Amino acid sequence: DAKTTQPPSMDCAEGRAANLPCNHSTISGNEYVYWYRQIHSQGPQYIIHGLKNNETNEMASLIITEDRKSSTLILPHATLRDTAEYYCIVRVIAYNQGGKLIFGQGTELSVKP
Amino acid sequence: ETGVTQTPRHLVMGMTNKKSLKCEQHLGHNAMYWYKQSAKKPLELMFVYNFKEQTENNSVPSRFSPECPNSSHLFLHLHTLQPEDSALYLCASSHRSSGGRLTDTQYFGPGTRLTVL
Numbered sequence: 001d002a003k004t005t006q007p008p009s010m011d012c013a014e015g016r017a018a019n020l021p022c023n024h025s026t027i028s029g030n031e032y033v034y035w036y037r038q039i040h041s042q043g044p045q046y047i048i049h050g051l052k053n054n055e056t057n058e059m060a061s062l063i064i065t066e067d068r069k070s071s072t073l074i075l076p077h078a079t080l081r082d083t084a085e086y087y088c089i090v091r092v093i094a095y096n097q098g099g100k101l102i103f104g105q106g107t108e109l110s111v112k113p
Numbered sequence: 114e115t116g117v118t119q120t121p122r123h124l125v126m127g128m129t130n131k132k133s134l135k136c137e138q139h140l141g142h143n144a145m146y147w148y149k150q151s152a153k154k155p156l157e158l159m160f161v162y163n164f165k166e167q168t169e170n171n172s173v174p175s176r177f178s179p180e181c182p183n184s185s186h187l188f189l190h191l192h193t194l195q196p197e198d199s200a201l202y203l204c205a206s207s208h209r210s211s212g213g214r215l216t217d218t219q220y221f222g223p224g225t226r227l228t229v230l
Contacts, residue, residue: 034218043115043203043221044156100169101205101219103155 004088009108012082018075020107022088025069031092033064034101035073037084037109044087044103047073078111085109116140117222119204125228126194134189134225136204145187146219147179148203156203162187163209194229201226 005023012018024033034049048055048062050071055062061074075082087106116139126132138145147159161169162181176198178190187204205219 041201041224041226043117043205043223045115046218046220049218100158100161101156102158105155 004090004104006086006088006105006107008105009110011110011112012075012078014080014111014113015077018073018078018082018109018111020073020075020086020088020109021070022073023070024088024090027068027090028092031090033062033068033071034089034091035060035062036087036089036101036103037082038087038106039084045084047086078109080111080113083109083111115220115222117204117206117220119202119222119225121225122223123226123228125230126191127230128194128196130191130194132191134191134202134204134227136187136189136206136222138185138187138204138206138220138222140206140208140220142206142208142220143184144207144209144217145181145184146205146207147187147189148205148221150201150203150224151197152200160189191227194227196229199227199229 032049032051035047036044038044048057048060050062064071085106085108087103118137120135143164145162148156149159150156158171159173160179165181176193180188201224203224204222207217207219
């Protein structure tokens with residue numbers, strides 16, 4: 001699975017959009033980009049994933065560049081409850097493979113009033 | 114609520130005790146996972162079960178013994194642990210599909226905070 005690079009920390013004002021970048025320059029054609037977050041001492045929470053196209057769900061939007069070497073997670077209206085560690089993970093999805101999620105160093109997002 | 118429950122949520126045990134962690138998923142998934150998260154460290158995968166068969170053991174010491182009696186339940190039996198085994202133990206589940214869009218998105222439980230004295 002390809003390696004990802006994220007900034008260690010970011011701040012965001014409450015009510016504003018939080019844009020979390022992720023670099024994955026060695027991504028392969030069959031690797032998906034996943035985002036999870038973890039609020040202190042809780043289990044990680046799935047946010048969104050995508051392959052090539054931009055994706056949106058009720059939590060966030062995922063923008064993947066055309067060359068797929070980087071992506072941005074957008075929380076459109078951040079709230080204090082969005083304060084958490086955010087992880088960008090690149091992985092292959094295929095039946096009968098390990099199913100590993102390799103968590104690296106994420107971005108600690110602090111949403112401030 | 115993710116549909117994955119773990120009990121107990123907190124556990125304190127001595128090095129000579131035997132205890133078990135339990136995970137149950139209510140999502141109809143067919144793969145289950147154990148992860149360990151030590152303080153200030155990323156999650157580490159321990160075990161993977163696919164259709165109740167163990168498909169991955171990530172060099173975990175034998176004092177940790179997993180059991181998957183069916184696709185909804187996963188246990189982690191603990192025996193003769195060390196203080197450095199104190200950590201947050203997380204269970205996850207996913208649906209491994211052989212056809213259609215392969216999502217395999219893992220959903221995590223709240224974890225068991227284990228302290229070994």
